[in-house]
Amino acid sequence: MSLPVLAFAITCVFLAAIVRGYSGFGFSLLTVTALSLVLPTAEIVPSIFMLEVAASIHLLPGIWKDIHWRSIGPLLVGCLLGTPFGVWFLANVPAAPMQVALGFFVLIFTILLWRGYALKTMPGLGASVVTGSVSGLFNGAFSTGGPPVILFYFASPAGNIAGRASLIAYFLGTDMIALPLLGREGLLTYDSALRALLFLPPLIIGIWLGSRSFKTADPQAFRKIVLLILTALAIVSTIQGAMNT
Numbered sequence: 001m002s003l004p005v006l007a008f009a010i011t012c013v014f015l016a017a018i019v020r021g022y023s024g025f026g027f028s029l030l031t032v033t034a035l036s037l038v039l040p041t042a043e044i045v046p047s048i049f050m051l052e053v054a055a056s057i058h059l060l061p062g063i064w065k066d067i068h069w070r071s072i073g074p075l076l077v078g079c080l081l082g083t084p085f086g087v088w089f090l091a092n093v094p095a096a097p098m099q100v101a102l103g104f105f106v107l108i109f110t111i112l113l114w115r116g117y118a119l120k121t122m123p124g125l126g127a128s129v130v131t132g133s134v135s136g137l138f139n140g141a142f143s144t145g146g147p148p149v150i151l152f153y154f155a156s157p158a159g160n161i162a163g164r165a166s167l168i169a170y171f172l173g174t175d176m177i178a179l180p181l182l183g184r185e186g187l188l189t190y191d192s193a194l195r196a197l198l199f200l201p202p203l204i205i206g207i208w209l210g211s212r213s214f215k216t217a218d219p220q221a222f223r224k225i226v227l228l229i230l231t232a233l234a235i236v237s238t239i240q241g242a243m244n245t
Contacts, residue, residue, distance in 0.1 A: 005038050006198075013051070014202035020055055021210020022217070023226050024164035025146045025171070028052060029233045033240055043195075045090060046188050049175050050196035051203050056172035058207055066165035068158050074125050075149060076173045078132020079139065083174070086140020087181040103238030106147040109155075110230045119156045128152075139174050140181065146171065147230065154226060160219050 012034040020027035028048050035044045123131070131152045139145025149170055153163035182188045214222070 008038060009035055010199065010202050013199045014206045017055065017203045017206025018210040018213075019229060021059070021207035021212075022214045023210075023222075023229055024059075024167040025150050026229050026233060027055060028146065029237060033233075033236050036240070042090065042187060043192065046179075046182050046192035047195040047199070049179055049182065050193065051199055052171055052175045053179070054196075054200060055203060055207055056168050056175070058204060059168045059211065060172065062211065063165035063168055066161050067169045068122075068153075068162045068166045069169075071122060071128055071152075071158075072166060072170055072173065074128035075132035075135070075152070075170055076177070078129040078134075079136035079145070079170075079174045080132075080177055081129075082133035082136025083140040083145075083178050084181055086137040086145070087178065087185055087187075089137075089141040091185040091187065097241065100238055100241035103234045103236075103241060106151070106230060106234035107238065109147075109151045110227055110234060113151070113155060113227055113230075117155060122156050122158065123152065136174065136177070140178055145174060147233070150226075150230065154223070160222050160226075164214070 012031055016027045016030035016034075019025075019030060031048055031051075032041065032044055131148050135145040135148045137145070138148070146167070150167060153166055154160075156163070158166065179188065217225075
């Protein structure tokens with residue numbers, strides 16, 4: 001990477017890490033969207049997976065007691081089913097149409113959440129597995145499997161604290177599932193590991209800043225910020241996919 005590209009990439013990772021530390025999500029889609037402007041997507045995604053693992057491990061001790069463990073298992077089973085298909089798409093199929101579909105999906109459900117849509121009870125086993133499968137598909141395809149599960153938790157009665165904690169735990173599981181599959185497809189290389197190591201310091205600093213902000217956040221304000229982030233990610237994903245079609 002040239003010096004200007006490196007400076008741009010480090011800035012993107014740092015800002016996205018602040019969002020991740022605060023909300024529990026958003027890092028992958030923000031960094032993949034931004035870095036794909038200057039680097040090939042297939043080169044970016046493996047490094048982002050490694051950084052996501054580092055981010056979740058860094059956050060896990062502080063949120064362990066708040067995780068909604070009963071929902072994590074079915075979601076991860078679904079993710080395990082969907083991720084291999086997503087990785088295959090990443091290696092063999094243009095990602096643009098899937099990215100547009102993801103953007104529309106997230107935008108529609110975010111609008112529903114803005115309008116007050118909420119589940120009275122936690123989704124059952126079948127709905128959880130399906131949600132995890134959709135998440136795994138998009139996670140394997142371009143490291144952005146978060147939106148279906150984000151909507152799953154923030155539409156449920158789990159609450160902001162449990163939702164954020166569960167997302168962090170879920171992302172650690174999904175990334176551990178995806179990394180071996182990326183290696184099988186020949187996408188996990190020495191260069192991707194070196195790139196992830198280079199971005200580790202801005203990642204850790206950004207996550208620390210974001211986590212500090214969450215501790216003092218008002219629950220209603222937090223929910224509004226989460227929905228704003230989701231809306232922005234959906235719009236960016238749709239536009240980028242449409243431009244690459």
